[in-house]
Amino acid sequence: MNTITPATTPRVPINHFLPYWAVLESDFKNTFNSWIYRVWVLLSIAVAVGYLLYRFGARQVAGMIQPAPETVSDLLHWAILGSVTLIIAVTAGTICSERGTMADSVLSRGISRYQYFLGKLHSRLALILGTFLFQGLLAIGGAYCMLHGDALTLHGCLVALLIVGSMFVFVITFGVTISAMSSNTLVSIAVVWITIYGGGFLLTQLPSSIPSPERALLNLPNVMRGYYDWNDLGRTMLISLGVSFATALVGMFYFSRRDV
Amino acid sequence: MAENPSDLVVETHQLTKIYQNRQIALNDVTMKLEPGTVLGLLGHNGAGKTTLLRLVLGLHCPTAGWVKLFGQYMTPNAASLRCRIGYIPTSPQFPAGMTPITYLDYMARLFGLPSEYRKPRLAMLIRAVDLLASSGDRIENFSNGMIARIAVATSLINDPDLLIWDEPTLGLDPEARRSMLDLIKTLALDKTLIIASHNLSDIDEVCNHAAVLSNGHLIYYGSLQDLKGRMKRNHYEFELEGDQKAITRAMQALKNMSDFKYVNIKQRRLEIRMSDDANNTNALANVFMTLADNNVTVISIRSVGMQTEQAFLDLVEEEASRGFARAVKNAA
Numbered sequence: 001m002n003t004i005t006p007a008t009t010p011r012v013p014i015n016h017f018l019p020y021w022a023v024l025e026s027d028f029k030n031t032f033n034s035w036i037y038r039v040w041v042l043l044s045i046a047v048a049v050g051y052l053l054y055r056f057g058a059r060q061v062a063g064m065i066q067p068a069p070e071t072v073s074d075l076l077h078w079a080i081l082g083s084v085t086l087i088i089a090v091t092a093g094t095i096c097s098e099r100g101t102m103a104d105s106v107l108s109r110g111i112s113r114y115q116y117f118l119g120k121l122h123s124r125l126a127l128i129l130g131t132f133l134f135q136g137l138l139a140i141g142g143a144y145c146m147l148h149g150d151a152l153t154l155h156g157c158l159v160a161l162l163i164v165g166s167m168f169v170f171v172i173t174f175g176v177t178i179s180a181m182s183s184n185t186l187v188s189i190a191v192v193w194i195t196i197y198g199g200g201f202l203l204t205q206l207p208s209s210i211p212s213p214e215r216a217l218l219n220l221p222n223v224m225r226g227y228y229d230w231n232d233l234g235r236t237m238l239i240s241l242g243v244s245f246a247t248a249l250v251g252m253f254y255f256s257r258r259d260v
Numbered sequence: 261m262a263e264n265p266s267d268l269v270v271e272t273h274q275l276t277k278i279y280q281n282r283q284i285a286l287n288d289v290t291m292k293l294e295p296g297t298v299l300g301l302l303g304h305n306g307a308g309k310t311t312l313l314r315l316v317l318g319l320h321c322p323t324a325g326w327v328k329l330f331g332q333y334m335t336p337n338a339a340s341l342r343c344r345i346g347y348i349p350t351s352p353q354f355p356a357g358m359t360p361i362t363y364l365d366y367m368a369r370l371f372g373l374p375s376e377y378r379k380p381r382l383a384m385l386i387r388a389v390d391l392l393a394s395s396g397d398r399i400e401n402f403s404n405g406m407i408a409r410i411a412v413a414t415s416l417i418n419d420p421d422l423l424i425w426d427e428p429t430l431g432l433d434p435e436a437r438r439s440m441l442d443l444i445k446t447l448a449l450d451k452t453l454i455i456a457s458h459n460l461s462d463i464d465e466v467c468n469h470a471a472v473l474s475n476g477h478l479i480y481y482g483s484l485q486d487l488k489g490r491m492k493r494n495h496y497e498f499e500l501e502g503d504q505k506a507i508t509r510a511m512q513a514l515k516n517m518s519d520f521k522y523v524n525i526k527q528r529r530l531e532i533r534m535s536d537d538a539n540n541t542n543a544l545a546n547v548f549m550t551l552a553d554n555n556v557t558v559i560s561i562r563s564v565g566m567q568t569e570q571a572f573l574d575l576v577e578e579e580a581s582r583g584f585a586r587a588v589k590n591a592a
Contacts, residue, residue, distance in 0.1 A: 014343060014372035022369035030355065102353050108317045109370035110343035110418065113336045256336055259320040 019111035023119030024126075031090065031127050040086040041131060047082070048075055048139045056146045067151045068143040073220035075139050076164050079132070080217060084171055084196060087128055091175025092192045093185035094120050095255065103260045113256035121176045121248060128172055129165055136161045153226035159233060160223045166237040167213050171196055173244040177251030181258075211236040267331075269293045269422050269452040270316060274325035277311050277476075285311040287476045288325070293469075295421075298448045300463030300484065301456040302572055303473035309456040310350065312473065313424055316454070317347060329422070343371050346415030348425040350456075352407060354399045360386055360410055361395050364417055371418040378417070385413040405436040412443065423453045429462055441466055464568040472575050479579045487571045494534040495564040498547070501528070502556035510554040517550075519543040531564070 031037050055071050058064040095117070098106075107116060140157045175192045182188035203212035216236055222228060270293035277286040286308045293299060303309045314320040316327055318334045318341070327334040329341045354363055364385065368378035386395050389409035394402070399410060408428065415423060428444070429437045444466045447453060457463055463470065463484070470487045472480040480487060500507055507525060514523045514532065520543065522533035534543050551558060 012373060012377045014340075015374050016372055018372040018374070019339070019370045022366055026355070026366055033357070102355070104314075104319060104347075104349045105352060105354070105367075105414075106370060107319055107336075108342060108345070108347040108349070109367060110339045110372055111370050112339040115339070257321060258336075259314075260336075 014110070019109070020115040020119045023106065023111065023116055024123045027094075027120050027123040028127055031124065034090070036086065036089050037127070037131075040083060040090065041135075043086070044079060044083060044135055047078065048135065048142070051075060051078075052139070052142045052146055067221075068140075069151050069156075069221040069224035072140055072143045072152070072157070072160070072224060073217070075143075076136065076160065076220055077217045079135075080164060080167060080213065083132075085193065087168065087171055088175050088189055088192045088196065090128065091124050091172050092179050092189040094124060094176045095179040096182045096188050097179070097185045099183060099260055107260055114252055117176075117180055117248075117252045117255050121173065124172050124176055125169065129168060132165060132168055133161060136164070151225050153224065156224040156226040156228065159228060159230075160220050163216055163220070163223065163233060163237060166240040167216070170240050170244045170247070173248050173251075177247050180251045180255035211239060267295065268328070269295055269297070269330060270454070271328040271331075272312075272316070272325065273328075275312070275315060275322055275327060276324040277308075277315060277320060278323045285476050286315070286473075289473075289478045290325075291471060291478065291481045293452060293454070295452055296448075297469050298444070298453045298455065298467045299469045299471055300467035300568075301454055301471050301473070302460065302463060304576070305458075306475075307473040308476040309473055310426060311476075313347075313426055313454065313456060316424065317345065318342065343418055344421045346418060346420035346423045348411045348415045348423075348428055350426045350430065352411045352414075354407070354410070356398075356400055358399055359396050360391050360399065360413070363399060363410065364413060367414045368417045373418065381417060381419075382413075385416055389413045404431040405433060408432055408436060408440065412440070416447075421451060423447060423451055425453065426456045427458070428455060429457065429459055437462075460569040460572060470568070472572060474576050474579050477579075480575050484568065487575070488568060494536070494538070494540060496532055496534075496544070496547075496561060497564050498530040498532075498551075498561050499528065499559040500530055500551070500556050501559050502554070504528075506554040506556050510550050510556050513550045513554070514547060517543075517546060519546060 051074070052071070055066055058066075095103075107113070140152065140161075144152055171192075174196065175188075178192050178195075179185070179188045182191065200213050203210065204214040206212065208215065211232075216233075219228070223233070270291070272292075273290050275286060275289040276284075278284050289308075289312060301309050301312065311320065315322055316329070316334065318327075318336050318338055321336065329338075330344060332338065332341055334341055355366075358366070361382065364382040365378065368382060373381070386392055389412055391406065391409055391413070394406065399407070402410070408431075412428075415425065425444075429440050432440060441462060444453065444455065448466065448468075453467075455463065455467060467484055469482065470480065470484045471478060472487070507528065507530070511523055511525045511530065514520055519534055519538040520532050521535045522531070524531045532547065534540055548558070
């Protein structure tokens with residue numbers, strides 16, 4: 001090794017936003033390149049394309065017409081139920097899978113635990129929600145072109161995507177939070193999976209005045225036709241986002257005080 | 261001596277770490293590190309070296325006690341304090357797909373270094389550690405020596421005041437190890453260093469202070485010179501020249517003396533071990549006189565065992581022999 005120059009350089013001004021951005025960007029790239037994310041994207045696209053083609057074929061060959069809102073609603077419904085498992089797998093190992101030397105090499109630098117947690121959370125939110133919205137818009141576009149699209153309204157479709165998106169926000173936030181609190185990826189995945197599916201099931205058993213993911217999903221065809229009560233849906237989305245925010249706060253404060 | 265506590269680089273007070281009420285990893289460690297110190301952190305596997313370093317870095321939270329760096333308490337969120345530390349973990353790992361340039365850039369951004377500073381700095385460091393030719397290659401294909409060089413560059417990217425290097429020479433070939441030791445000596449001119457290592461000859465060469473941990477307890481903290489001063493110098497080896505019969509006669513004479521508990525000759529190499537209560541100056545004088553009486557010439561004499569290694573082993577042995585007296589602070 002050549003001689004390294006002694007530290008004669010004056011102290012440079014620190015950009016406090018940069019560590020957060022570095023973690024976000026790096027995690028976004030790593031997740032984008034991970035096999036589990038690719039499996040999720042490929043499966044979702046394959047299911048959407050296959051279902052749309054099946055419905056298109058049924059209409060062309062047998063004359064079985066299913067209106068586009070029902071078709072897209074079915075797709076979103078199965079996206080939630082099916083994709084959630086893979087989204088849990090993508091998010092529940094976010095932090096705990098990097099424990100040990102890998103986390104050491106990041107957390108021993110000039111980054112706070114808050115920045116690290118938020119960088120990870122926001123990268124997963126951006127990637128998964130971005131992917132979901134992109135897939136959703138493609139599915140709606142496909143349904144509009146290939147099926148009986150007259151009944152679809154643009155604002156109804158956007159609201160439907162927002163409803164499902166707000167549910168995903170909770171799933172992602174909860175996954176990242178548990179990964180920050182757990183030491184083991186498999187345990188983390190199991191806890192998130194049981195809580196999400198179990199909690200969703202329990203909510204369906206409660207009186208209909210209490211919002212539940214299942215009831216919101218069953219109402220999607222009407223929403224896409226433009227028949228919805230914005231106050232009710234807004235309340236459901238706000239509850240989901242509020243619970244997500246509270247969950248993230250708990251995870252962040254716990255992570256800021258634990259050993260890595 | 262630093263008169264003002266804020267002048268201290270590292271200060272720990274009754275630092276204790278117990279993992280999940282199952283394992284006492286560190287017990288009541290109090291020490292003060294002044295600027296310019298090169299501290300060698302010694303201890304067996306599981307002695308608590310890495311735990312101590314992780315507590316100093318804020319990666320772990322103390323169960324009791326505290327750590328101060330540059331006069332401020334270290335916490336997991338003390339990012340500004342960590343901006344003044346350069347750390348090399350044991351067997352550093354790197355994210356897949358990164359090259360030295362992208363990795364150093366990432367690390368520099370984790371310190372919040374703006375582009376106009378970090379780009380020239382990382383280029384300078386890559387050149388300094390001789391990785392210019394491999395700067396675009398993926399790190400996962402690198403050898404141990406190259407990985408060690410990236411780790412060094414990473415630990416210096418923020419121009420830190422304190423360097424914490426955990427086993428920096430582990431797995432290096434002799435040439436790379438020599439370069440690493442030379443680098444430590446250069447850095448020691450204007451930085452404070454903590455070097456954890458099992459290699460006592462490395463510590464002996466580059467450090468001016470030592471801390472010895474045994475089962476999570478700090479059994480020695482002070483200058484390396486003082487540590488060596490505690491060593492029992494009682495094992496010597498002489499290379500001799502002369503008639504074989506004369507050498508054998510001299511050996512017999514030495515065996516009859518009470519100063520020595522072990523005397524042996526092997527191919528004109530005389531090995532002696534003194535009794536615990538022998539005065540080593542007098543005993544050595546007796547050896548020389550006996551050899552002179554028998555017309556045997558001494559070609560060389562050396563103290564057997566690495567000085568620091570011997571001192572370390574003596575210290576650990578002494579600590580182990582104290583038994584329950586350890587519970588009493590002033591029992592030693």
